Amino acid sequence: MGTEDIKIELSRPASAAPEKPGKTIDLSKSSLTTRTFSVSGMTCSSCVNTVEKSLNAMSGVSASVNFATETVHILAPAEVKTADLIKKIKGSGYGAVLVEDGAGPALHSKKSGVALFFAIIFAVPAILVSMVEQWRETIDTEILLTLDYFNILPPLYSPTAWLAIGLTAPLILLVAFPIHRAAIRNFFHPTMDSLISLGSFSAFGWSIYSNATGQGDVYTEVAAGVLLFVILGRHLESRAKRRASSALAALLALGSKEVIVLRKGLEVIVPISELQIGDDFVVKPGARIPTDGLVISGISTVNNAMMTGESTPVEVGPGSRVIGASLNNNGRIIVRATRIGSDTELARITAMVVQAQGNKAPIQRLADRISAIFVPVVTTLAIGTFFAWYYLGNGGEGSSLAESIQIAITVLVIACPCALGLATPVALLVASGRGAARGIVLRQPRALELARKVDVVVLDKTGTLTTGVMKVHETTIPTSAHKVLGATYAEFLNEKTILSTALSLELANDHPIAQAIASHALANGAVRKDVIEFTQTPGAGVAGRVLIGSISPVVLIGTPKAIAHSATTFDPGIEAAIARGEESGHSVSVLAWDGVAIAVFATGDQVKADAAATISALIDKGITPWLITGDNEESAGAIARAVGIKGEHIIARALPEEKLDRVNTLKSAGHTVLMIGDGINDAASLAAADLSMAMGTGTDSAISSADITLMRPELISVVDALNLSKRTLKTIKVNLGWAFAYNVIGIPIAVAGALTPMYAAGAMAISSLFVVTNSLTIR
Numbered sequence: 001m002g003t004e005d006i007k008i009e010l011s012r013p014a015s016a017a018p019e020k021p022g023k024t025i026d027l028s029k030s031s032l033t034t035r036t037f038s039v040s041g042m043t044c045s046s047c048v049n050t051v052e053k054s055l056n057a058m059s060g061v062s063a064s065v066n067f068a069t070e071t072v073h074i075l076a077p078a079e080v081k082t083a084d085l086i087k088k089i090k091g092s093g094y095g096a097v098l099v100e101d102g103a104g105p106a107l108h109s110k111k112s113g114v115a116l117f118f119a120i121i122f123a124v125p126a127i128l129v130s131m132v133e134q135w136r137e138t139i140d141t142e143i144l145l146t147l148d149y150f151n152i153l154p155p156l157y158s159p160t161a162w163l164a165i166g167l168t169a170p171l172i173l174l175v176a177f178p179i180h181r182a183a184i185r186n187f188f189h190p191t192m193d194s195l196i197s198l199g200s201f202s203a204f205g206w207s208i209y210s211n212a213t214g215q216g217d218v219y220t221e222v223a224a225g226v227l228l229f230v231i232l233g234r235h236l237e238s239r240a241k242r243r244a245s246s247a248l249a250a251l252l253a254l255g256s257k258e259v260i261v262l263r264k265g266l267e268v269i270v271p272i273s274e275l276q277i278g279d280d281f282v283v284k285p286g287a288r289i290p291t292d293g294l295v296i297s298g299i300s301t302v303n304n305a306m307m308t309g310e311s312t313p314v315e316v317g318p319g320s321r322v323i324g325a326s327l328n329n330n331g332r333i334i335v336r337a338t339r340i341g342s343d344t345e346l347a348r349i350t351a352m353v354v355q356a357q358g359n360k361a362p363i364q365r366l367a368d369r370i371s372a373i374f375v376p377v378v379t380t381l382a383i384g385t386f387f388a389w390y391y392l393g394n395g396g397e398g399s400s401l402a403e404s405i406q407i408a409i410t411v412l413v414i415a416c417p418c419a420l421g422l423a424t425p426v427a428l429l430v431a432s433g434r435g436a437a438r439g440i441v442l443r444q445p446r447a448l449e450l451a452r453k454v455d456v457v458v459l460d461k462t463g464t465l466t467t468g469v470m471k472v473h474e475t476t477i478p479t480s481a482h483k484v485l486g487a488t489y490a491e492f493l494n495e496k497t498i499l500s501t502a503l504s505l506e507l508a509n510d511h512p513i514a515q516a517i518a519s520h521a522l523a524n525g526a527v528r529k530d531v532i533e534f535t536q537t538p539g540a541g542v543a544g545r546v547l548i549g550s551i552s553p554v555v556l557i558g559t560p561k562a563i564a565h566s567a568t569t570f571d572p573g574i575e576a577a578i579a580r581g582e583e584s585g586h587s588v589s590v591l592a593w594d595g596v597a598i599a600v601f602a603t604g605d606q607v608k609a610d611a612a613a614t615i616s617a618l619i620d621k622g623i624t625p626w627l628i629t630g631d632n633e634e635s636a637g638a639i640a641r642a643v644g645i646k647g648e649h650i651i652a653r654a655l656p657e658e659k660l661d662r663v664n665t666l667k668s669a670g671h672t673v674l675m676i677g678d679g680i681n682d683a684a685s686l687a688a689a690d691l692s693m694a695m696g697t698g699t700d701s702a703i704s705s706a707d708i709t710l711m712r713p714e715l716i717s718v719v720d721a722l723n724l725s726k727r728t729l730k731t732i733k734v735n736l737g738w739a740f741a742y743n744v745i746g747i748p749i750a751v752a753g754a755l756t757p758m759y760a761a762g763a764m765a766i767s768s769l770f771v772v773t774n775s776l777t778i779r
Helices: 003-010 045-056 082-091 111-131 133-149 159-175 177-185 192-213 220-244 246-252 345-358 364-396 401-414 418-437 446-453 461-465 487-492 495-506 512-523 560-565 572-583 611-620 633-643 656-668 680-688 700-705 717-751 757-775
Strands: 032-040 062-066 071-077 095-098 258-263 266-271 280-283 293-297 300-303 314-316 333-337 440-442 456-459 471-476 531-537 541-546 554-558 587-593 596-604 624-628 673-677 691-695 708-710
Touching: 032 082, 045 062, 045 071, 045 082, 071 082, 082 095, 111 133, 111 159, 111 220, 133 159, 159 177, 159 192, 159 220, 177 192, 192 220, 192 364, 192 401, 220 401, 220 757, 364 401, 364 717, 401 717, 401 757, 418 440, 418 717, 418 757, 440 717, 446 691, 446 717, 456 461, 456 656, 461 512, 461 633, 471 512, 471 572, 495 512, 495 531, 495 541, 495 554, 495 587, 495 596, 512 587, 512 596, 554 560, 560 587, 572 587, 572 596, 572 633, 611 624, 611 633, 611 717, 624 633, 624 656, 656 673, 656 680, 673 680, 680 691, 708 717, 717 757
Parallel strands: 456 624, 456 673, 673 691, 691 708
Antiparallel strands: 032 071, 032 095, 062 071, 258 266, 258 280, 280 333, 293 333, 300 314, 440 708, 471 596, 531 541, 541 554, 554 587, 587 596
């Protein structure tokens, strides 16, 4: 078979996988870009709807606002300018700033604290002089004496009331100005600010009219109290949300600013932005590793706790891969950069957390629909309440104008869509942050609702049930296999050169077996060669033309089945090596030059220490485990027996399309399927499963296809992720239940006239704080 046939076979694309809802990949949208903006001025879920509607009205734009993080994630055509998007947001009455790549949103500024300070300065005295009877008499006397001393005519009515109005004026006109401005800007799309502004101005205006005419009671303390409670509530809410986002902030703070690079043998400190792939850099004991890389010199232990949640240090040496932001404990190591900038593990985790916090769980749709109509309904209800009390109150005789206004203001104030808007995003914010700190990245909020329904789990073997830290147990390079290639290749057919071709290809492959072969080759003196025409076929292997002196053979490394399809008949020595490896339960890889198999690598790893306990825990939850792997029957059977998976639930030598078919078959049978994998050959199955988890040590394609990424090496994190999802969903339901119950109970009480506006403002603040503090209980 010619080399062209070999190249065509190994460059064949993987079968397309049917996509599940929410994961559709539309290639026609390749020109779309994702941008995130920090939005200021949002105060409730009605604000969220206003911003989303405004942006989604733009052609080709899809926007999703996260009230908890005060950000909006926008998917828009590349030709849509950032300035136009900001202009659209500002046109809706809110501020917007682009969040640059790798940066976190500017969550919760200090403005709420400043506003609270001045609110207390003005509101507390106004409330006290209005409500403390003894003070009013004393203050009235002192004011009248003072005015008489300066020959100033006293006011017609209560001097104390005018003092309270004077104290309240700066509060309502200056401190609360952002609230009124937002209310005016959203006149045609009322928000919570509309209710607060209308309620406080009504009380303040009525107080001026009442004290100037002597008709009715003065409600200055109501206007001051409402604004004080609202501003206090928002400040406490802001602090709680800052706590909720602390895990994300910790991730963002891990990135190094400088790196010690080796330049011609000298150590040079340069900004991290100047580091390039392939640069060698020094990591001293006690320092954080600046970026992902491969150790080329030195021995140490590395603490990955902040990245993976795993507290046990990992020993590293030449050939070991290290993660950026991990802590180097006790040895000086030299690392070669393999990933930089937004491609690093830290950037990838941070991006996944931020993306997850920007997405919405399906359960939030009901809250969004209610919030969209809530404020107009409450405003209409308040107006109706005023007229009902004014004309029909007090047994049909009608109430006073002052009493009717007070009750209407109470209805405006107590209504609180804030709790509805915060119920889901704050819980998700806490869960994603706490999960990330423990090595669990919730990438898709849909996982929360699916976790409790899972009854079947499909697991890959290598890197999932096993450690994934593969080691080459046997290398076979029979000289009898070389003869077919002829004299042209004779001078190059030695162990070092053959291993160098293996190294050159496998360095471009992220699969654990490839990494094991690359590390083995490095340890045995192999040298990297230039590779052109590199291709990779999931479930089969890799191929490329390797430049070796005067020759450039097409080199293939893959499963015996794949290589046999693209090579001449195997030499007996190759056949024997394959048989030995498979009988031992090892994964076997065959290396071929120009269609001739010349080497065999038998690699294997160990079952994870907690794999059996994890499978047992899943079974206890009523979840049936399946093992579907591309490895041979012997290896699959040995692993399954060790962890407790039944023989009838094992499928070995499975190609990617066979894994996919099994997942779809289980779904068709009515099961809710959880797929757990780590390789390129798992990507299609991960995308097709109802719920999917990818091991963080796996490939980018697997991680990008999964709903949840598990950064810890322990398999028990699967159970932790399911438990976290269930707890988060329960918390969201409690939050929503409280938000609905609060309004269902509170609004009728306000309409019945059994509540004052100030108590209503306090209840409104407590409602939002309950939602936030309840979310903080997620562990």
